[in-house]
Amino acid sequence: MQLCERKGLNLTPIRRRILEIVWRAHEPIGAYEILAELAKEREKAAPPTVYRALEFLMDAGLVHRIDSLNAFLGCMEPGHAHVAQFLVCRQCQRVAEIDDPAINRVLAEQSRAKGFRIEPTSLEIKGLCSDCSSRT
Numbered sequence: 001m002q003l004c005e006r007k008g009l010n011l012t013p014i015r016r017r018i019l020e021i022v023w024r025a026h027e028p029i030g031a032y033e034i035l036a037e038l039a040k041e042r043e044k045a046a047p048p049t050v051y052r053a054l055e056f057l058m059d060a061g062l063v064h065r066i067d068s069l070n071a072f073l074g075c076m077e078p079g080h081a082h083v084a085q086f087l088v089c090r091q092c093q094r095v096a097e098i099d100d101p102a103i104n105r106v107l108a109e110q111s112r113a114k115g116f117r118i119e120p121t122s123l124e125i126k127g128l129c130s131d132c133s134s135r136t
């Protein structure tokens with residue numbers, strides 16, 4: 001909330017509520033799950049409202065999109081733009097965020113060498129979490 005104020009961003013009540021829903025989950029949550037939660041409180045909740053709010057929250061650096069799961073997750077480091085790294089379990093879909101400066105440094109160096117500018121985004125690494133790998 002303070003981050004939005006510092007950046008001069010308008011955190012409307014609906015955006016704030018969607019941010020709370022994403023953060024409350026502490027795990028990736030889909031837009032339609034967010035919509036279902038919102039619909040319990042607001043009759044006129046609609047998909048475009050949720051998607052616009054999520055886009056705002058992503059642009060503000062408060063939420064990440066996990067592309068492989070088509071889901072959203074609160075950002076652990078919303079104060080600075082970064083390439084978030086996610087470990088995504090392909091079996092249970094649990095996600096762990098890491099923010100390794102060394103990985104970011106290598107990505108920045110390699111992209112500069114190729115004349116490519118990385119925008120704040122995420123890197124998804126798929127595999128098996130410790131629980132799922134111990135079951136196989």
